[in-house]
Amino acid sequence: MKHGFATMVSVVAAAWLVSACQTVQTTGGGAVGVDRGQMMMVSAAEVEQASGKQYQQVIGEAREKGLLNRDPAQLARVRAISSRLIPQTVSFRRDAAQWHWEVNVIRSDELNAWCMAGGKMAVYSGLIDQLKLTDDELAAVMGHEIAHALREHSREQISKAMVTSVGASVAGALLGVGQLGTDLMGMVGKVTFELPNSRLHETEADRIGVELAARAGYDPRAAVSLWDKMGSRSNGGPPQWLSTHPGHDTRRRDLGEYAQRVMPLYEQARR
Template sequence: MKASKAVFPVFLKRLAGAAALSLLAACETVQTTQGGVVGVERQQRMAVSAGALEEAAQGEYAKVIAQAKQKGVLNQNPSHVARVRAIANRLVPQTANFRPDARSWNWEVNVLSSPEVNAWCMPGGKIAVYSGLIEKLQVTDDELAAVMGHEIAHALREHARERASEQMIASGVVSVGAALLGLGDIGQKGAEFAYMGLVGLPNSRRHETEADRVGIELAARAGYDPRAAISLWQKMGQVAGGEQIKFLSTHPTQADRLKDLTNYSQRVMPLYQQAKR
């Protein structure tokens, strides 16, 4: 017997609700980091495992580094490499203030020769800084620490995992029939969304604000002036012009970001002053 047109949409709505509840039940609520002086204490719902995300990150990072080596653009400027790694060596120990396990991550830091103004840190501490960021912005060490602290903060807060989880839940609700009738492929889907979280989805404004705040605290604790984050983002806005800068995708407005950075840099100034003694 065929279902009537009136009944079928109701069935779909119930199915969608059941699929959403099924996926949400599979989520875990986590506190990825301690709050720090900046007070970033939001709990996060995760549907993708940390292990799946880190495995995807290791594979993607290895691919990027291998391609850079093949093209002859990996760590070509010894001065840039020395600067970036020296700053990382001061920032990484401070990650323990947000999550103690981060100090034991297998950290890697490399510089890629590229005109692109960009930097990133994948889960597990895989960092890349592009020479274009250093050269086009003429960054000071304090400003470079602000960039790297910001990117490290994304990894500490597991924002890529959170983005992948949100996408996985959204996709599961859209394809409700498959989600309910074929839950056996959730593991494979988790791996796919882990990859998307790394390379296919932009950060949200909330993630960017959290990374700004955690990043300036990391920098301050490492002895870098947290106020440099303000001049960094001012430079970023100036150099952007008509050029597409990945840092600025889905970010807070310039005015909102500078206001927040001014406020929070003052909050962590005692940490910077103590580190400089």
Template sequence: MRKTWSRWCGMALAALVLAGCQTIQTTQGGAVGVDRGQSMLVSASEVEQASAQQYQQVIAAAQKKGQLNRDRRMLTRVRGIANRLIPQTSAFRADAPGWRWEVNVIESNELNAWCMAGGKIAFYRGLIDRLKLTDDEIAAVMGHEIAHALREHARERVSQAMVTNIGVSVLSAAVGLGQPGAELMGTVAKVSFELPNSRLHETEADSMGVELAARAGYDPRAAVGLWDKMASQSNGAQPEWLSTHPSHATRKAELARDAARVMPIYEATRRR
């Protein structure tokens, strides 16, 4: 009897979760044609709030360790590139330029960068120094990370986590149990920093990132050579944060295809 009751409760919870899902289009397709409906179980505002709180914790921890924005020249460079990219986000969604964007550089030797929901960006100094990135290459990385935020990949992954019970406590929160705010924040942190993005999400971010760079006046072809640099720093394997991408050769071919597609946009931007 107890087993039957538990199974019934599980089915009821699953039904409630699925009933709450909405399939939406978070972005316009752009020139690269990213056009896919996404099933969402939590609201954009909830994920943005949780992301903002998580971001402030990371920034506060870096500041406490003396690792936040120590090199003024590098910070100015990174923020200058961001200031050119951010207005171009309107090509994919009209509300994005008005987000409360934040851009910071963390003193760390890691090959890492990310953009959380709502436009919270962190660049790690190791990524720039170890790979000797040009401005075009920084724009390629940043455009890729911004694309994750535009597509609300974190929100989509939190929703998937609820359905697949990766976050059982978050599922409980969805039906009125537990501590919703704290659990949602924990799950946002997990999908942002611990669990790798899916290959689909990474491919979408690659395509959109190339277009964002081109619209901002950065050479979209820089994205192709950038990943050669990545491979050279990881003994032929991609860094952990890129581990779900296609093979190196496949990825270069796809980036080259997208770069060619947006070259007219880049050339038009340069003539202005």
């Protein structure tokens, strides 16, 4: 009897999770054709609000340590590139034009950059200095990170994590043990700074990123040379923050193929 009740609870919990999730289309496909539907369990507004708080905390800590926007010329360069990339986001989703975009540079030796929900972005100086990035390569990095925000990959990761944790919580609540609760801000921080993106997410961000760069007038083929530079930093493999990205050769071929696909957009933007 006890086993039967536990099974019933599991069924109820599973049914609740299915009803709580919804399939959304976060972006249009663009020229690169990224049009996968995504299962979401938390609202875009909630993730954007939590991301804004997390971002201000990170930026505030960098400011207190004297690590925020230390090099005016470098900051101006990053923001100039972002000012060309951001208007192109409307090719994938029109609401991105109304996001409260913020772009800053953090002094750090890490080869890193990220863009949270709602356009909260940071580039680490080590990425620029150590890889000696050209403007085209820097645009490839930033376009890739912006693509993660456009596709709401963090929201998708959080939703997947919640399916597991909330499922257990619902079952526990129905059995009289535990309660439902989620620290959304903490989860945003975790998926941004600790958990690597899935290979699927990286492929989507690569493809959208090269299109954003091309539309902004940056050579999309620079994504290939950028990847080669990243690979050379760790004996043919990517830096740790890229550890679950598609294999080097596979990714290089995909970047090259999609860069060629969007070359007409680049040539048109350069006229």
